[in-house]
Amino acid sequence: MKVEPVVYGDRKVFTVSAFNRGVADWLQRLPTLWVEGEVTELRRQAGWQTVFFVLKDPEGAACLSAAMPRGQFDALRLDLANGERVHVYGRPELWTQKGELRLRALSIERFGLGEHLAALERLKGKLAAEGLFAEGRKRPLPRLPRRIGLVTGNDAAAKRDVLTAIQSRFPPARVLVAETLVQGRRAAAAMVDALAAVAAEPEVDVVVLARGGGGFEDLLPFSDERLVRAVVECPVPVVTAVGHEQDTPLCDLAADVRASTPTAAGRLVVPDLAELIAGLARSREALARGTRRTLERHAARLGNAHERLRRAPALMLERRRARLEQTTGRLRALSPRATLDRGYAIVRREGLIVRSAGVVAAGDALAVEVADGSFGARVE
C-alpha cells in the first residue's frame, strides 16, 4: 500500500495511521524466525479471537509482545502457563492501531521450565522450611485498629479500592498511606522500607499491602525474599491484597491474612460501624437487664427471709408446745396409774411403800391404794 505524505513547503508530513502503515509494510519484509523467551502475561479468553502473551528474557528486562490466533494456539495443545520457556516461530509485525511492535506467532514449542517459576519454587520451599508460612505464626487482626497503614503503589485503583472499602464500612477510620514503587527492580527494597516506616508510626495497629492486578513479572517483587521476611517481621499484622485471586506471590503466604482483592483487604481491617454500634447498644441493654435481674433476685430473697423471720416466734412456741406434750406423754407412761388400772394395788405402812413381807408384823395398820381409791387393812 502506498503511503502518501502531506506536503507543507519542503516538509513531508505523515498522519499517524499513514506512518504506522508504512512501518508495518516495511516490517513485513523482515524474515520469519525463532525467538526464545519466557511466557508471561498469557491472556487466553474464550471471547477473544487471539491469544496474547509477552515473551521476556530470563535474565534482564527485555520484553516482546506476541499474539497468535486462538484456534491455532489451542490446536498446539501446549497448555502453556506463565513462566514457561518457549521457542516461538513468527515474524515481527506492527499493531497499527497502537503503533506497537509485536511478534505474530506461527508456532510455539515448549523449551524447559521457566526459570522464574523454578527459582520461586526453590525460594518457597526454603522459606516454608524456615516456618515463615506456618499457620501458627499468623496473628489475629485487631478488631478496631487505631490507625491503619496502607502500603501501595501510586496505582490509583488498588489504593482507591482499599480506602473506599475502609471508609464505607467504618467512616471514622484513620489511614496512613505510604506510596511506594511496586514494580521493577527497586520495588522490593522500596516496599520493605515503606512497610517498616508505616509500621513504626504511632498507633498503627495493622498494615495493608495492596497492588492491583498485573502480569506475572509485575508481581515478582511481591515474591522477593526481602519483602517476604519484612512481612513476617513486621511488628503489627499484615494483610496482603496483591494481584488477582489466582496469583499467589510469596508475600501472600507470609501475610497474617491474605485478601483476594484490595476491596476485601479494606473490609477485613475494619469492623462494620453500624454493627458495632448495634452490638454496643445490645450489650448496654443486657447490662441493665442483668443488673435488674440480680437486684430483683436479691429483693425476692430478702422478702423471703423477712417472711421467715416474721413467722419465727409462732413457730418457736408451737415447737415448745409439741415438746411439752411429748414429755407429758412420757411422764404419764411412767406413772403407776396405768398399773393400778390393771388390778395391782400399792400398799403403804405409815406412808412408806411396802416392798417386802419382812417389814410388816401382825396387827400393823396398812393403807391400800387401788385404781379408784384406797382403804385401810390390818395384817393378820
Add this chain to the structure above:
Amino acid sequence: MTYEEAEKELTSIVERLERGDAGLDEALTLWERGEELYRFCAGRLEAAEGKIEELAKRVDAARPAG
C-alpha cells in the same frame, strides 16, 4: 485500654450479671463498670474522625548520606 479490651470486659460483665448470682454490692459495682466501659467504647466510635494521611516520603530523606 484498647477497644478490644474494653469490649471483652464489657461482655464478661454482661455474662456475669446475666447469670444473676452476683452479690448485691458486686452487681452494682459491675453495672457501674459496665456503663463506664460502654461509654468508653461508644466514645471511641463517636470521637474518631475519619482521616486519610499520606506518609511523608522521608524514608529516603531520613537515611544518612553515604
